[in-house]
Amino acid sequence: MTSIHKFHLNNQYVLLDRPSGSVHVVDPMIYEIIDDIPKKNKSEIINKYKDQYSQEDLSRAIDEIQLLIDQELLFSEDDIELKAPYNPDNTIKAMCLHVAHDCNLRCKYCFASQGDYDDQRLLMDEETGKKALEFLCLHSNNRKNLEVDFFGGEPLMNFGLVKKLVFYGRDLEKKYNKHFRFTITTNGVLLNDENIDFINTHMDNVVLSLDGRKKIHDEMRPTSNGKGSFELVVENFQKLVAKRKDKDYYIRGTFTNHNLDFSKDVKLFHDLGFEKTSMEPVVAESTQEYAIREEHLDQILKEYEVLSEIYLKIREEDPNFLFFHFMVDLEQGPCAIKRSIGCGAGSEYVAITPTGDIYPCHQFVGETKFRLGNVHTGLTNTEVIENFKCSNVFTKEACQECWAKYYCSGGCHANAYYANGSILEPYKVGCEMEKKRLEAAISILANEG
16 A cells, blocks of 8 residues: 655644545544554554553544545555656647846846846737737647736836737637637836736736835845835735736745745735735756755745744635635646646747747746747747656656655756756755645645635
8 A cells, every 4th residue: 555645734634645635634643543554453553552542542543544545545556647648639728928028127036037038138029929829729729718928028018019919819719719818927117007907907817026025025126227126016016906806816926045934925915915925936046146945945844834824814814815835726626647747838838939939938938959949930849849748747756756746746847957957857945845835735724624
């Protein structure tokens, strides 16, 4: 029988059966004896713990555990396998559309080199933008619902094109029997009444970049003239969110080793009136001054526990407050195979540059060996596409025995590549953070359920 994962957090004792995905909130007695279930028979377990618990309670607990085993909800067999590369017909369902390789901020940790991706500053032209949307329609096969994220740099620097492409997309919907779900990711500097109204009318989701406390945000996200951007963008974001009503948005923060106490930043999001939030670890080479390194890991894991306690307290008064990484679907959502392959970067999901070049995702843009083709000439780098299609929890050695593999799907390909030089070798620090976030999320559900 395969092992299970157990943990104690936020006053909850939890057992998670990796293959089935079933989660069990148990009492301390079951939590203690569960490790002996695969190794000892009933009488041996009762004899071992008879001085701590009554024989009647132990007998009943063992019988209950055995029932769950019989139902394949504990110690189940991990017999899921992916027999062929996922997405055999090369269906693309989502696109990150880089309408601007330019930016009005100079974020110190920017993976896009302050917007230009280590190249010249460019704005996408209308022809390329329209060709990109048509490329998505033509490569989506029978899939009707498609996703497009207007991205940069800063997409508001080319907002005239964004508006044209939204309307062009609506025409394509009729032509190809598709439906576009549009998102825009912005730093907020150029938000005004006019573009806020357009965004709130036409964008299904908005991602708003804000790192938290003024000192932290201004240090890492200065304007092009070196001034802080906190006060300006907070005011603009509050205005957008107030008008947005019940439509989706996310405040997206980034923490570095400058704010390893990032629970304070998430709490500030709530204090500022934002209900939908996330806080992501910076992606950077370990040599960068602000980078997250293995030496910071213990503090980060403890901070996620602190954040989970704060989160539970906030939600007692405000149940609408959400933190992205604490939202987990214990029903497991998609099929097990889909859960094994992750975001689909390089296969189901691509990024398009202002010149029409195609990359596996926004974080690979500029890495020319990962260039998949161009919207004007098509997909040509089939070898890289096949590599991404074959990258999943079954082909990553480090994932084989990991209890979280069907939740994280093997982690981010870009993080793996930039940390280890291979998309098949997961980013270890990221893996540990993801596991702690999952434990926190499950303990929160147990408390609120």
